[in-house]
Amino acid sequence: MASTTTTTPTAPVTTLTTAPTPATMKAVRYHGQRDIRVDDIPVPALKPGHIRIAPKFCGICGSDLHEYLGGNNLIPRPGHPHAITGETAPLTLGHEFSGIVEEVGEGVTTLKVGDRVCVQPIIFDEDCHSCRRGLVNCCDRNGFIGLSGWGGGLCESTVVPEKSAKRLPDGVSLEVGALVEPLAVGWHAINISPYRDGDSALVVGGGPIGLAVVQALIGRGCKNIIVSEVSVRRREFATNFGAHHVLDPAEQDVVAEVKKLTGGLGADVAFDAAGSQHALDAAFQSLKARGTLVNIAVWEKRAQLNMNEIVFRERSYIGVATYSLGDFEEVLEAIASGKMTPENMITKKITMDKVVQDGFRTLIEEKDSQVKILVDIGASL
Template sequence: MATNSIMPAVRFHGQKDIRLESIPIPKLTTPSHVLIRPAFCGICGSDLHEYLGGANLIPSENPHPITGETLPLTLGHEFSGIVEDVGDQVKGVKKGDRVCVQPIIYDDDCRSCKRGLHNCCDKNGFVGLSGWGGGLSELMAVPESCVKKLPENVSLEVGALIEPLAVGWHAVDISPWKKGDAALVLGGGPIGLAVVQALVGRGCDNIIVSEVSGKRRQFAKQFGATHVVDPVKEDIVARVEELTGGLGADALKARGTLVNIAVWEKRAQLQMNEIVFRERGYMGVATYSLGDFEAVLEAISSGRMKPEGMITKKIKLDEVVEEGFHTLIDDKENHVKILVDVAGSTKKS
């Protein structure tokens, strides 16, 4: 609960150093900004990588070129909330609206931004990783362009899932996949499951998921995978050939495309001749672009996507480290998305 001019926030100070602190309440000083009271916030794999490996995405010594901030920073970029106040120039949302936040920070001036590719901005960053506050706090302010209204039949809990689901949606959207194609998803973690749901939402009728964890294979089936394969026990190439009637999944066949969503911690080694002589494509995917949040919200509202089962645990702000991060480290197979009940942690008694 905010007291006078301070509020609670979960802050990243460095490797394995996350603290619940009291910080100043943000003021709505920019006319195009929206003040939001976060309701639910998911813990992302990016947050976990920062916790385990130290400041990688989070600016430590050099301030972020757009926000001008360095650690300690407030965490949380997968969140929903209630609009608390709006600046004088804000027209699209009003106090009391239920919203989620698209957290990309961009300069709107570089060559990519001028092409509408804000996710590929030369200086890009993220709310909750680069500054501008985050969802693991009682209040935070962002530009109106980041704020997306939730349909009436989409809950605040599901609203906190829109960000990772938009990653999956974007990956399918910019890939060469078309209706009638089979799709092979390598890995059944939260983003892999988001890709499965995006494929389901877009009408894919042959989704194959390769995953070593039995529990995550169960999750994949739950969210619509047609087939699940254990690559430790089965020949994945032979199995995919069998499940596609010999046609193969797009990423395996000649002129197929491998869509890479994962962020690599080390330099990758590619067998380039395997790409060249089969005329395969390798495509990188960076989060999401214009329209992806809206497309996911429409798919959920219409019933084509049903992501509620992704929420496997809810915790409070003061449990983020022990019940959140440590659970994802020690028991990750049994969890997809852990949500922090921010509003429930900060509501006035």
């Protein structure tokens, strides 16, 4: 009898593949004064210690607007590369953004694919005297992702250092994640100031940063927030965001009103988010003896100080620069815990192709009616 051999059929082999990373992508790029374009550019390569993010929402900042209107200031000009990034215009804009981690580089341990993150955009050298003291926002060569190079949030894909990305807590939306950067400016200003529980606070200027200070003061539990703002619409925003008293400096004596609202003493601390001489003078005169004025505004010209107002009342005047280590984490905790509810800061959403027409031009022509315009990257593709 002949022998037979039985064979078991072999299942077909299935090879799992991932879609290749596209060679190019859409990005909103700054080329020069009043020259912002949506370009096709190469997708950046992933480097060790970095993560690839698919940006979802990105805010347009006053800094972006200043560059658009006035030309290169923070953005390095061609022929004058940034000291750390080595980049110049044209470059991708966007430093107030959130997104989803798509890929992690070699050595990354704190983040994984799928994490929702926002980005702390400060670029620093880690070697200067300020950095060695932990003052990375005061770095001698500092810059910003989205203003100095290293990509930005107004694009389909960006690569940032692992340390720059902060995971969003559950319940904090990607839209709100794009607000963390400006909110951190307000939070840092309070951290630097001598503000304590029970203090009264005056905020001069009700634009996006002034309103961020209001939000941060609410998050700290401040019970006497006074805002001075000329614009009717911005005064409405300040009230809606929690300010307890809102003043019109064109119609009211701000100094007299602040003293009335603080039992005749004056404010314990004031925050200048206006950057005008009139506002500066009123803020100083509204402070109590040994009160402190915190300057957040970026001035377009030299300010004049009445030194006797400082000396004879022992007042202090300090400057703050953006935010530092730990500020983003504290803002995220305040939002996650419900101490801050900044959703209403978002006044408009647009797509990448409308960033000039419905973004920058709206901020120029309708600035008082807008707080934060977000570019919806996902809806743009």
